[in-house]
Amino acid sequence: MSNTANKKHNCTTLCYIEREDSYLMMHRVKKEKDINKDKWVGVGGHFEEGESPEECLLREVREETGLELTSWKLRGVITFSTDTYPTEYMFLYTADGYTGEMIECNEGNLEWVKKSDVYDLPIWEGDKVFFRLMKEDVPVFSLKLRYEGDTLVETVLNGVNVE
Amino acid sequence: MSNTANKKHNCTTLCYIEREDSYLMMHRVKKEKDINKDKWVGVGGHFEEGESPEECLLREVREETGLELTSWKLRGVITFSTDTYPTEYMFLYTADGYTGEMIECNEGNLEWVKKSDVYDLPIWEGDKVFFRLMKEDVPVFSLKLRYEGDTLVETVLNGVNVE
Numbered sequence: 563m564s565n566t567a568n569k570k571h572n573c574t575t576l577c578y579i580e581r582e583d584s585y586l587m588m589h590r591v592k593k594e595k596d597i598n599k600d601k602w603v604g605v606g607g608h609f610e611e612g613e614s615p616e617e618c619l620l621r622e623v624r625e626e627t628g629l630e631l632t633s634w635k636l637r638g639v640i641t642f643s644t645d646t647y648p649t650e651y652m653f654l655y656t657a658d659g660y661t662g663e664m665i666e667c668n669e670g671n672l673e674w675v676k677k678s679d680v681y682d683l684p685i686w687e688g689d690k691v692f693f694r695l696m697k698e699d700v701p702v703f704s705l706k707l708r709y710e711g712d713t714l715v716e717t718v719l720n721g722v723n724v725e
Numbered sequence: 726m727s728n729t730a731n732k733k734h735n736c737t738t739l740c741y742i743e744r745e746d747s748y749l750m751m752h753r754v755k756k757e758k759d760i761n762k763d764k765w766v767g768v769g770g771h772f773e774e775g776e777s778p779e780e781c782l783l784r785e786v787r788e789e790t791g792l793e794l795t796s797w798k799l800r801g802v803i804t805f806s807t808d809t810y811p812t813e814y815m816f817l818y819t820a821d822g823y824t825g826e827m828i829e830c831n832e833g834n835l836e837w838v839k840k841s842d843v844y845d846l847p848i849w850e851g852d853k854v855f856f857r858l859m860k861e862d863v864p865v866f867s868l869k870l871r872y873e874g875d876t877l878v879e880t881v882l883n884g885v886n887v888e
Binding site: 572611612613616617641649702704706 | 734735736774775776777778779780783799802804806811812814816864865867869881883884
């Protein structure tokens with residue numbers, strides 16, 4: 563769920579790299595103008611013209627972490643709708659294989675966070691929904707999250723409204 | 726794989742409705758300016774702003790066939806790349822439940838075609854690839870199809886080049 567601007571591609575990737583019982587999270591503290599300012603998110607970003615979802619995934623992970631993914635899994639597609647930005651379609655992945663050494667990222671600080679602890683971080687409310695779906699190993703899902711400001715006002719899972 | 730123009734959303738849905746051993750196919754003979762002119766394709770079309778993939782799917786099927794889907798399944802996402810149009814991301818579905826009566830469609834003629842016969846129709850070369858993947862019940866896949874004109878020049882399945 564990276565920075566969104568009008569001219570960018572409306573498709574993005576969002577990846578949670580796994581190591582033992584932790585996810586690699588980015589604390590977005592480095593950019594002033596950032597829809598995710600001060601929040602913790604996965605790594606990823608906008609598609610470049612012509613890229614497939616995997617091509618975007620591998621490039622973004624490489625750019626932001628220095629790691630080269632060797633094993634990944636599509637977990638779902640998130641329709642991320644706000645009252646400020648155009649709707650974004652986020653291809654959500656987990657990755658459990660990679661090579662290389664982690665670098666510093668200019669978009670935020672990278673940290674391994676225990677999966678059970680992510681709910682207590684300042685994250686988007688809807689992210690808790692997909693963290694649970696990933697934990698329950700729900701097959702590739704479609705999740706629509708509609709926000710008004712920072713407030714999650716609608717959650718639709720595979721076409722069905724969720725309370 | 727519906728008509729693509731610069732100003733349209735780059736995400737689309739493509740749906741093959743199933744009845745017994747047939748798919749509902751559309752013979753695109755009604756529009757002059759149509760990337761799919763004279764080809765046989767499924768039903769579907771471009772996302773409208775704010776729509777989730779399912780919302781687009783249900784609306785397009787309703788508009789083009791008069792049918793209301795009650796059961797559907799995401800089969801894959803296709804990165805459809807040409808040398809003429811911006812890259813299109815097609816959410817590919819099959820649907821095995823619906824209500825309502827079929828209407829005439831102004832984009833083409835709707836016909837039920839035996840699944841084993843679709844390979845002999847004038848269809849996009851890459852469509853044969855995903856028809857096989859659907860037949861083999863491959864889990865939600867990512868398929869990149871790159872064309873030069875009508876010629877398929879690159880096929881990448883889940884990040885791996887296919888001959």
